[in-house]
C-alpha cells in the first residue's frame with residue numbers, strides 16, 4: 001500500500017503537465033500568440049471586382065462571374081481565367097488573332113484583355129506573380145511519363161502566354177504552425193497533347209513578397225503546381241463552351257511551412273508550345289488557415305492522463 005500511494009503522488013504532476021501541453025495545442029491559451037492570416041473574397045462572393053482592393057487582381061483574360069462554359073461551383077460566383085485573345089489589335093493579341101479556329105475571334109476571352117507573355121525571355125506573367133523566369137518551364141510528359149532527350153536530360157515545356165488572378169495574403173504570426181491552403185478548381189481546354197507531350201496547364205503559384213520593397217523575397221523558393229494538363233488529341237473548337245472538361249470541379253488541399261510574412265498566391269493558365277487552342281481554369285472556395293488540430297493518439301493519451309491526474313489531485317486536496 002505505501003508503494004501505491006508514492007506512485008500516485010508522483011504520477012499526478014506529470015499527468016497534469018501532459019494535459020496542459022496537449023491543451024496548449026488544442027486551444028491557444030494566449031490570444032496574442034494565435035496563428036493569424038489575412039486574405040479576402042476567397043469564395044468570390046463579396047466582390048466581382050478584379051482591381052485589387054476587393055481581394056483579387058486580374059492580369060490577362062480574367063473575370064469573376066457565375067456559370068462559365070456550363071460549369072460553376074454550387075451555382076455561385078467563381079474566378080475565371082483563360083488563355084484566349086480578344087478581337088482587336090493588342091500588344092500580344094495582334095491583328096484579330098483567333099486562338100480557337102472554328103469559333104468567333106474572342107469567344108473565350110474575358111473583359112477584352114490582352115494575353116500576358118509567359119516565355120522565359122520576357123516572363124511578364126512570372127514577374128507579376130513574384131516568380132522566376134523559368135518557373136513555368138515544367139518538365140514535359142506524355143500520359144504522365146516524363147520526357148528526356150537522347151542523353152537522358154529532362155525536356156521542359158515552352159510556356160508562351162497566359163493569364164492569372166492573384167492576391168497577397170499576410171501571415172501575421174505563424175506561431176510555428178503550418179499553413180493549409182485549400183480551394184476547388186476545374187480545368188477546361190480546347191487544346192490537347194502534341195508530339196512533344198502535354199501542353200497547356202492550369203496552376204497555383206506561391207511566392208513570398210518583401211513587404212517593404214514589393215519585390216520577391218528570394219529566401220523563399222517559389223512554388224508552382226500544375227493542377228491539370230491538356231492531354232490527348234486536340235479537339236475542334238465550336239460554339240461558346242470549351243470542348244474538354246475531363247473531370248468536374250476538384251478539391252485541392254495541402255500544407256506548407258510558411259513563416260510570418262506576405263505571400264502572393266496566383267491561379268492561372270499557360271499556353272504551351274503555341275499560343276492557339278486556349279484553355280481555362282475555374283477557381284472557387286479559396287481558404288487559408290493554420291493546419292487544423294488533429295486528435296492524435298499521443299495527445300489523446302495526454303489529455304486522458306491529465307484528467308485522471310486532476311481528479312486524483314482534487315481527491316488528495318479534499319482529504
Ligand SMILES: [Ca+2]
Nearest residue numbers: 043076077284
Ligand atoms: Ca463562389
Ligand SMILES: [Ca+2]
Nearest residue numbers: 083084099275
Ligand atoms: Ca492563347
Ligand SMILES: [Ca+2]
Nearest residue numbers: 191271276277
Ligand atoms: Ca494552347
